[in-house]
Amino acid sequence: MDSPELPIGERIAYYRSKNGNRTQAAIAGLCGISERYLSLIENGKRTPSAAVLTRLAAELGVPVSALLTEHAPPEPQAPLTVEPAVARALMGYGPARSTPPVAPAELRERVEGAWRTWQTSPTRYTDIAAALPALIEDVEHAVRAHRGGNEAATRREVLRSAADLYGLLRSYCRRTGRLDLSLLVADRAIRAAEDADDPLRLAAASWNLGHVLLSDPRDGAVDEAADIAMEAIDRLSRETGTPQISAMQGALELVAVVAAARQQKWWKARERLAKKAGPLSKRAGEGNVQRTVFGPTNVALHALSIEMLAGASAEALRVADDIDTGALPSREREFTFTLEVARCCAMRRDDAAVLVHLLALEELSAEDLCRSPTAVALVADLRKRVRPTYRRQVYGLAERLGIT
Numbered sequence: 162m163d164s165p166e167l168p169i170g171e172r173i174a175y176y177r178s179k180n181g182n183r184t185q186a187a188i189a190g191l192c193g194i195s196e197r198y199l200s201l202i203e204n205g206k207r208t209p210s211a212a213v214l215t216r217l218a219a220e221l222g223v224p225v226s227a228l229l230t231e232h233a234p235p236e237p238q239a240p241l242t243v244e245p246a247v248a249r250a251l252m253g254y255g256p257a258r259s260t261p262p263v264a265p266a267e268l269r270e271r272v273e274g275a276w277r278t279w280q281t282s283p284t285r286y287t288d289i290a291a292a293l294p295a296l297i298e299d300v301e302h303a304v305r306a307h308r309g310g311n312e313a314a315t316r317r318e319v320l321r322s323a324a325d326l327y328g329l330l331r332s333y334c335r336r337t338g339r340l341d342l343s344l345l346v347a348d349r350a351i352r353a354a355e356d357a358d359d360p361l362r363l364a365a366a367s368w369n370l371g372h373v374l375l376s377d378p379r380d381g382a383v384d385e386a387a388d389i390a391m392e393a394i395d396r397l398s399r400e401t402g403t404p405q406i407s408a409m410q411g412a413l414e415l416v417a418v419v420a421a422a423r424q425q426k427w428w429k430a431r432e433r434l435a436k437k438a439g440p441l442s443k444r445a446g447e448g449n450v451q452r453t454v455f456g457p458t459n460v461a462l463h464a465l466s467i468e469m470l471a472g473a474s475a476e477a478l479r480v481a482d483d484i485d486t487g488a489l490p491s492r493e494r495e496f497t498f499t500l501e502v503a504r505c506c507a508m509r510r511d512d513a514a515v516l517v518h519l520l521a522l523e524e525l526s527a528e529d530l531c532r533s534p535t536a537v538a539l540v541a542d543l544r545k546r547v548r549p550t551y552r553r554q555v556y557g558l559a560e561r562l563g564i565t
Contacts, residue, residue, distance in 0.1 A: 169214075172228050174203040176221040182425060186472035190508035192216040196472075212545070219538050244290040250297035251330070251342060262303035265318040271296055272322045272329075276452055279329055280491045286528045289333060300326050304353070320357035324350050324366060328452060331369040332493075335376055336532065347373045360400050364409045365451035367393035371416040375423065387420035404445045411441030412453035415463055427471045434463055449490045458489060462498055469501050474508040481505070496522060496529050500536055507539055515543055516551055519558060531562055540564055 177188055189199040194213060201207040209217065218225040275296060278288045300323050307316040327350035334343035350366035367389050374386035390413040397410050414437045421430035438460050447456035461484045468477035481502050486495040503518035519540060522530050530536050540555070541564050547555040559565070 168205055169208070169228055170203040170205045173199075173217055173221070176223050176227065177203075182423075183470070184425060184472055187470060188217070188220055188472075190472045190474055191220050191504065193507075193510050215545075216542060219542060244293070246294040247290060247297070247330075247333075248339070248342065250294045250301075251345065253301075260302065262306040262319075263299045265303070265315055265322065268300055268303055268319060268322045272300070272326050276325070276329055279332065280449075280452065280454075280493065283492065283526045284528055285492070285526070286333075286337070286532070289329075293330070293333070296326065297330070317357045317359075320353045321359055321362060324353040324357060324359070324362045325451075327353060328365060328369050331373060335373060340373065340376060343373045343376075344370075360397065361405060361409055361451060364393045364397050364413065365453070368409070368412050368416060368451070368453060371413070375416065375419055383420045383423045387417045390414070390416035390420075404448070405450050407441050408445035408448055408450035408453065408455045411438050411445055411460070412450070412455040414438040414441060415455070415459070418463055418467070422467050422470050425471075427467060430467050431464075434460060434467065438463070447488065452491075454489060454491045454494050458484065458486065459494065462486075462494065462501075465498070465501055469505050469508075472508070474505040477505045478502065478509075492526060493529070496525050499525065500533065503539055504535065507542070512543060512546065512548065513551065515539060516555060516558075519543070520554070523558065523561070527561075537562055537564065 177183055177185070185199045185203070186196045189196045192199075192213065193216065198207065202209050202213075214228060215225055218228055221228075271292075275289060275292055278292065279285050282288050300319070303319045304323050307319050310316055327346040330346040331343050331350065334340075334346060347366065347370040350369055351363065354362035354366045371386040371390045371393075374382045374389065377385075394410050394413045397406055397413075400406050414433060418430050418434050418438060421427075421433060439457075442455065442457045442460045445456060447458060449455075453459075461480065465477050465480045465484065468474075468480060481498070484498065486498050489495055499518050499522050503515050503522070506512075506514035506518060519530075519536065522536060540559050540562055543555050544559045544564060
């Protein structure tokens, strides 16, 4: 869609609103300028330098030309990095219907193993892409084979494995740029959980769908994510209370928290985190129910995210100082924590700290680092203003990421 014919300052305001509806404070902090200076730029009272304009464009997720010309160029598509064999398996290719299905116990073991790989391996994209095609084919073949059978217990166990696998696929597809496939598998997870008559997995499937919608750029998608989370919480409230139910309710509350933060409703997000998710995390304890990694540490991570998104970098770093991610069962959550700390340091122009955290991210998972637009933008920005004392380290990191 073309941008309106506006002066440069108004175009900046347009993209700031369109691409996330973020505050002037947040954008200014990430670009190393004051909120007042950005306000003057947007009001046409100041003209940004080329360096500031470049930083603004990078943070807004648009080419510099989009801020300089009357019409925006076509928006780049997310990289389609899903392995073709994974997409092919999801489209229905698999064993012949007459082939005997894999036993439910073996399917369960393989799905559990795939989840362990996805949450803990530093090379998780490579490893999981090798395992997924055959696993998808075998799970879906087993579902078809037992659909009309008389063995209710076997059918239910196969459907549970299917729901768990689709949850993994939701995360994999979203992080490899295929929001369409992510939505597809989130829907399949809901169907499988419903057919299995498993309330906990149905709630987890709603949690997965909520995360897909949080990534959806459509107007209203964030509201849809919050609505789905609230409906799932309401359904769970009718179940017998257990630590697992509390954990799943808490994970769904975090979807609503993120939705409020994405809409810049900072106090609503903080209040829901403190009054809803926080007490549930104490009731549930640290854990990984349905791979949500919900617990007190995850609640603290969301408190950090809210302050970072609100542009309150000092408060975000204060929160971060009290977080220990060492015991988390998910490398992805540890990666997200370190990345958000790096973003807070960038807001404060603490380049040495930014570099330290970027190198930690590379050590944690080089595959995640190269797939993170935010991390790549931080490296590119750091490379432009690097001090001689650590130029070699910054340039080396940029080269490994293909930034020249």
